[in-house]
Amino acid sequence: MTGTAHLNTGAEGVAGGVGLTALMVAAARAIETHRHDSLARDVYAEHFVLAAPASAGWPVRPRQVEDGDANPLWGRFARYFGLRTRVLDDFLLRSVHEGGARQVVLLGAGLDSRAFRLDWPTGRVIFEIDQEEVLAFKHQVLGGLSATPKAARVTVPIDLRADWAGALTGAGFDPAAPTVWLAEGLLFYLPGTAETYLIDTVHRLSAGGSALAYEVKLEKNLLDYRDSPLYTATKHQIGIDLLNLFDGEPRPDSAGDLGSKGWSTSVHTPFDFTHRHGCGPLPEPNDALEGNRWVFADKPRR
Numbered sequence: 001m002t003g004t005a006h007l008n009t010g011a012e013g014v015a016g017g018v019g020l021t022a023l024m025v026a027a028a029r030a031i032e033t034h035r036h037d038s039l040a041r042d043v044y045a046e047h048f049v050l051a052a053p054a055s056a057g058w059p060v061r062p063r064q065v066e067d068g069d070a071n072p073l074w075g076r077f078a079r080y081f082g083l084r085t086r087v088l089d090d091f092l093l094r095s096v097h098e099g100g101a102r103q104v105v106l107l108g109a110g111l112d113s114r115a116f117r118l119d120w121p122t123g124r125v126i127f128e129i130d131q132e133e134v135l136a137f138k139h140q141v142l143g144g145l146s147a148t149p150k151a152a153r154v155t156v157p158i159d160l161r162a163d164w165a166g167a168l169t170g171a172g173f174d175p176a177a178p179t180v181w182l183a184e185g186l187l188f189y190l191p192g193t194a195e196t197y198l199i200d201t202v203h204r205l206s207a208g209g210s211a212l213a214y215e216v217k218l219e220k221n222l223l224d225y226r227d228s229p230l231y232t233a234t235k236h237q238i239g240i241d242l243l244n245l246f247d248g249e250p251r252p253d254s255a256g257d258l259g260s261k262g263w264s265t266s267v268h269t270p271f272d273f274t275h276r277h278g279c280g281p282l283p284e285p286n287d288a289l290e291g292n293r294w295v296f297a298d299k300p301r302r
């Protein structure tokens with residue numbers, strides 16, 4: 001990898017660019033928290049949305065969503081984020097409670113408050129990697145709430161297109177201890193080379209018994225879905241042009257790559273989990289979620 005910790009994401013933090021997507025997910029989690037059939041609760045999420053000028057006027061409660069579930073952004077897409085949060089909460093907790101992971105690394109952590117809201121066994125360390133300005137905003141909001149993490153928490157401000165492995169190990173990460181890694185809502189914003197570096201780095205820094213979950217989009221041409229209700233609503237309602245933020249280059253086959261490195265992988269559609277939980281988005285025509293896959297990978301113990 002080349003580059004420095006300050007590549008061109010802009011120093012906007014959550015005010016714009018890809019950082020603003022962290023606020024979008026936080027608003028979705030705030031809404032999810034207050035649904036009668038909620039799959040995940042995040043009491044911190046609404047505080048991020050209410051604190052940032054960029055999200056002024058965004059809903060944080062189901063009753064504030066005009067059209068309710070029929071709203072493509074704050075209905076269906078927000079339900080998607082609620083489901084994703086729940087599935088990945090379960091994955092992380094299973095990995096530490098049953099899989100023996102000693103460390104958690106949240107890649108592109110954004111406004112993920114799992115360090116504060118999930119029950120971690122004692123002795124676990126949670127590393128959060130994201131842009132410096134996003135982590136600074138998060139620190140400010142959580143500090144204002146006097147929020148206390150439920151595990152040791154270490155933030156690692158760095159651009160994930162740079163050599164972040166050195167920053168992570170420099171922050172105290174131990175490659176000899178089994179780790180659970182998460183890249184939630186991240187990889188499609190990164191160039192293919194950065195995704196390949198990420199997968200290689202996760203492999204290199206993972207002791208046997210480590211696990212990884214990540215999300216990808218498999219569409220050959222993202223622009224085929226440019227008129228989908230989800231993309232157009234996100235652009236018109238909150239000014240986020242996701243297709244403009246996604247990296248448009250062909251994607252690496254990361255699941256295949258992990259398989260060739262000896263990891264076992266399973267690839268799921270989000271709809272698999274909608275069926276499992278009885279709640280969440282279902283397929284629809286011209287569906288921007290059609291190519292989304294959630295990948296779970298395990299590195300065998302030696």
Ligand code: SAM
Binds near residue numbers: 021022109161
């Ligand atoms: N994982 C979090 C969640 O699900 O709530 C945040 C998801 S948000 C859609 C994407 C996050 O990836 C943002 O916080 C953004 O700052 C971060 N991100 C995107 N590209 C990045 C990069 N090159 N370096 C560091 N962080 C990046």
